[in-house]
Amino acid sequence: MSLLVVGSVAFDSLETPFGKVERTLGGAATYFSVAASFFTHVNLVGVVGDDFTERDEEIFRGRRIDIKGLERAPGKTFFWAGRYGTDPNERVTLATELNVFAAFRPKLPESFRSSKNVFLANIDPKLQKSVLEQISGKPRMVALDTMNYWIERTPAELREILKHTHVLVINDAETRMLSNEHNLLRAARHIFKLGPRTLIIKRGEHGAMMVDSRGAFCVPAYPLEEVHDPTGAGDSFAGGFMGYLAASRTMNDAVLRRAMVYGSVLGSFAVERFGLERLRKLKRREIDARARHFGELTRFRL
Amino acid sequence: MSLLVVGSVAFDSLETPFGKVERTLGGAATYFSVAASFFTHVNLVGVVGDDFTERDEEIFRGRRIDIKGLERAPGKTFFWAGRYGTDPNERVTLATELNVFAAFRPKLPESFRSSKNVFLANIDPKLQKSVLEQISGKPRMVALDTMNYWIERTPAELREILKHTHVLVINDAETRMLSNEHNLLRAARHIFKLGPRTLIIKRGEHGAMMVDSRGAFCVPAYPLEEVHDPTGAGDSFAGGFMGYLAASRTMNDAVLRRAMVYGSVLGSFAVERFGLERLRKLKRREIDARARHFGELTRFRL
Numbered sequence: 096m097s098l099l100v101v102g103s104v105a106f107d108s109l110e111t112p113f114g115k116v117e118r119t120l121g122g123a124a125t126y127f128s129v130a131a132s133f134f135t136h137v138n139l140v141g142v143v144g145d146d147f148t149e150r151d152e153e154i155f156r157g158r159r160i161d162i163k164g165l166e167r168a169p170g171k172t173f174f175w176a177g178r179y180g181t182d183p184n185e186r187v188t189l190a191t192e193l194n195v196f197a198a199f200r201p202k203l204p205e206s207f208r209s210s211k212n213v214f215l216a217n218i219d220p221k222l223q224k225s226v227l228e229q230i231s232g233k234p235r236m237v238a239l240d241t242m243n244y245w246i247e248r249t250p251a252e253l254r255e256i257l258k259h260t261h262v263l264v265i266n267d268a269e270t271r272m273l274s275n276e277h278n279l280l281r282a283a284r285h286i287f288k289l290g291p292r293t294l295i296i297k298r299g300e301h302g303a304m305m306v307d308s309r310g311a312f313c314v315p316a317y318p319l320e321e322v323h324d325p326t327g328a329g330d331s332f333a334g335g336f337m338g339y340l341a342a343s344r345t346m347n348d349a350v351l352r353r354a355m356v357y358g359s360v361l362g363s364f365a366v367e368r369f370g371l372e373r374l375r376k377l378k379r380r381e382i383d384a385r386a387r388h389f390g391e392l393t394r395f396r397l
Numbered sequence: 398m399s400l401l402v403v404g405s406v407a408f409d410s411l412e413t414p415f416g417k418v419e420r421t422l423g424g425a426a427t428y429f430s431v432a433a434s435f436f437t438h439v440n441l442v443g444v445v446g447d448d449f450t451e452r453d454e455e456i457f458r459g460r461r462i463d464i465k466g467l468e469r470a471p472g473k474t475f476f477w478a479g480r481y482g483t484d485p486n487e488r489v490t491l492a493t494e495l496n497v498f499a500a501f502r503p504k505l506p507e508s509f510r511s512s513k514n515v516f517l518a519n520i521d522p523k524l525q526k527s528v529l530e531q532i533s534g535k536p537r538m539v540a541l542d543t544m545n546y547w548i549e550r551t552p553a554e555l556r557e558i559l560k561h562t563h564v565l566v567i568n569d570a571e572t573r574m575l576s577n578e579h580n581l582l583r584a585a586r587h588i589f590k591l592g593p594r595t596l597i598i599k600r601g602e603h604g605a606m607m608v609d610s611r612g613a614f615c616v617p618a619y620p621l622e623e624v625h626d627p628t629g630a631g632d633s634f635a636g637g638f639m640g641y642l643a644a645s646r647t648m649n650d651a652v653l654r655r656a657m658v659y660g661s662v663l664g665s666f667a668v669e670r671f672g673l674e675r676l677r678k679l680k681r682r683e684i685d686a687r688a689r690h691f692g693e694l695t696r697f698r699l
Contacts, residue, residue, distance in 0.1 A: 182579060277484060278621075278623070278624075298603070301600070302603075302617070304617070304620070310694070312695070312697075313617035313620075313694055315604075318608075318613045320582045352696075356697055356699070383699075387699065390699065391612065392613060392615055393695045394654075395654040395658055397655060397658070397685075397689065
């Protein structure tokens with residue numbers, strides 16, 4: 096079933112204990128769509144500047160990604176620079192240049208408006224709302240990411256879009272900030288009152304937890320000896336998760352759990368190399384092998 | 398099979414967001430032995446002062462815990478006071494009074510010397526060594542806990558006892574400190590060179606991970622809405638883990654995984670109330686029900 100993603104396409108300069116790259120392709124919508132395209136067809140909406148070349152566009156070619164919605168605007172593409180410490184959770188932002196992203200007003204091509212599954216990556220909640228308004232009919236599933244900036248600065252707008260959100264995909268710090276609750280189960284109960292019926296908490300090296308009315312489901316992070324670049328882990332997780340769901344006819348607990356595992360698999364591959372390097376070369380059979388490995392990592396019999 | 402534990406028996410004064418208790422019974426050997434006694438017979442070696450009353454001793458009665466090795470010395474029992482924040486990992490030590498524990502020299506009663514399974518709780522590595530020297534024959538399994546203090550102050554003595562340790566049970570910060578490695582898989586590889594063939598990393602609210610030559614196994618922490626008092630979680634985990642192992646005839650990967658789950662179950666119950674309050678009233682059927690719940694919490698099918 097069709098899957099729409101709206102979010103950033105960017106250039107990133109990254110520094111980690113394993114090296115340094117300058118202006119490599121990144122952005123939430125990029126990681127998301129490449130990850131999701133292993134499972135389903137993806138409709139991408141975003142904006143790039145005139146520094147975005149044919150070569151940059153190559154990442155989307157030969158994949159099930161429709162970039163009809165990737166707008167080209169005069170100016171420069173969104174740029175982010177950051178540095179990670181030995182602890183991959185220690186991230187310092189060195190530069191954020193919004194550039195053409197500052198004036199981004201998502202416009203869905205006609206053929207995208209019937210998308211059944213929607214992922215609203217981390218952008219201004221007002222813009223997230225405008226995307227939903229362009230969708231014809233009732234989408235089967237709306238999932239949303241957000242961040243501390245919007246939780247603090249635009250709480251009313253965020254609450255408005257949350258009313259229309261089925262699955263909220265955020266990290267543990269954001270969960271606590273949004274709910275004003277340290278305990279994640281109580282935080283989930285609070286968030287359910289705002290709209291979402293499923294909360295997915297991304298916990299970096301500690302894995303991910305899904306909470307809904309049936310209870311909780313936990314997946315560990317895949318143990319890796321070297322995390323070369325944590326950038327894009329959360330967006331790749333969301334891409335694997337939503338891609339798998341969009342490709343499934345049914346959406347019961349078993350399917351959601353499997354989607355959590357595929358999300359974790361995609362997140363774990365993303366961090367093995369800088370930028371999109373690893374996802375670019377990834378094969379479907381590697382995804383399935385690692386999913387089975389997640390089984391070995393967690394399975395026990397009483 | 399017989400299980401020996403050597404460690405502290407203490408009084409704790411605890412303050413958490415859920416309340417305050419003064420001089421409640423605690424100590425690693427106490428939590429460990431109560432947790433382990435649900436699975437097997439436990440031989441306890443420790444020391445208390447003359448402020449330790451008949452009433453305090455009640456915790457051990459009616460359980461499979463032999464306190465022949467609980468020495469009484471003139472003076473006061475080990476006392477610890479601490480405060481936890483909203484984040485259960487934020488712990489402030491307000492007082493540590495070693496008292497009779499300062500001169501503790503573990504002496505194994507004759508009948509304890511043939512113990513087949515040994516847990517050396519977190520005490521001076523020299524004393525841990527002296528315990529092993531009193532064991533007759535080769536124990537089936539030696540597990541050990543330690544802390545930053547010994548890792549920094551007595552590295553040579555710690556390395557000596559690690560040579561005789563099969564299973565090292567420590568937290569993530571201790572794992573990193575002992576190995577000088579941030580990455581836990583690399584840290585495990587380093588630690589295997591020191592002696593242990595199995596490393597169990599306790600990660601508090603993030604669960605526990607076991608690493609050995611076969612790979613890794615992860616168990617999440619049981620999601621609780623209220624963590625009343627995190628004290629003793631790690632020792633209760635170790636008690637459930639070792640108790641289950643000691644009660645098992647075989648010791649293969651499936652048994653070790655199950656032991657990890659039972660350890661997590663006991664740790665999760667311990668934190669539900671202050672001090673030993675919850676473990677005191679715990680029933681075996683509650684343990685088994687929660688172990689099954691751990692299954693629901695982690696199970697998926699591809």
